[in-house]
Amino acid sequence: MSDNLEKLHEHYREGDNQFRIAGGVEGIQKLANDFYDQMETLPEAKHILGLHPGDLTESREKLGRFLCGYMNGPDLYKEKYGPLQLAPAHAHIPIGTDEKEAWLLCMEKALEQQPYPQAFKDFLLQRLAIPAERCRNQP
Numbered sequence: 193m194s195d196n197l198e199k200l201h202e203h204y205r206e207g208d209n210q211f212r213i214a215g216g217v218e219g220i221q222k223l224a225n226d227f228y229d230q231m232e233t234l235p236e237a238k239h240i241l242g243l244h245p246g247d248l249t250e251s252r253e254k255l256g257r258f259l260c261g262y263m264n265g266p267d268l269y270k271e272k273y274g275p276l277q278l279a280p281a282h283a284h285i286p287i288g289t290d291e292k293e294a295w296l297l298c299m300e301k302a303l304e305q306q307p308y309p310q311a312f313k314d315f316l317l318q319r320l321a322i323p324a325e326r327c328r329n330q331p
């Protein structure tokens with residue numbers, strides 16, 4: 193990574209910069225909604241859509257709340273639903289490489305729709321690949 197990019201990533205990691213750059217609660221809830229819109233649209237995501245409840249309203253809200261805390265903003269998920277550990281929360285869902293890649297594809301496409309700087313989108317997608325890998329429980 194170039195020195196400049198490293199400095200930028202350091203900046204993103206400070207305080208609640210990610211939360212703010214992502215547009216606060218409103219911006220992040222939009223990201224979560226766009227993410228699930230992508231899941232409902234992309235043929236590559238049909239399989240993981242099928243793992244979700246038929247009504248995605250709560251999934252949209254839960255992801256938005258979770259991502260606020262993930263980006264060092266207020267932990268809105270915990271406030272409403274209590275603490276969440278991602279890997280145990282996904283243990284009952286069969287997630288292999290295909291499912292992980294489909295999830296990240298939905299996120300990549302949703303990030304494309306946001307008014308964030310490109311470097312920030314790249315940073316978030318790179319960051320999210322880590323919990324996505326942790327959720328994988330199949331070869």
Ligand code: HEM
Nearest residue numbers: 240243244245254255258281285287291292295323324327
């Ligand atoms: C790796 C691929 C992933 C797949 C296939 C996947 C799939 C799912 C499914 C099917 C549910 C709904 C469970 C239900 O309502 O019965 C769910 C819930 C959830 N997922 Fe994921 N997920 C993945 C990764 C992630 C990642 C990386 C995050 C966050 C960064 C995340 C955040 C959440 C949250 C917050 C919930 C709600 C948990 C709850 O309250 O029960 N997921 N996921």
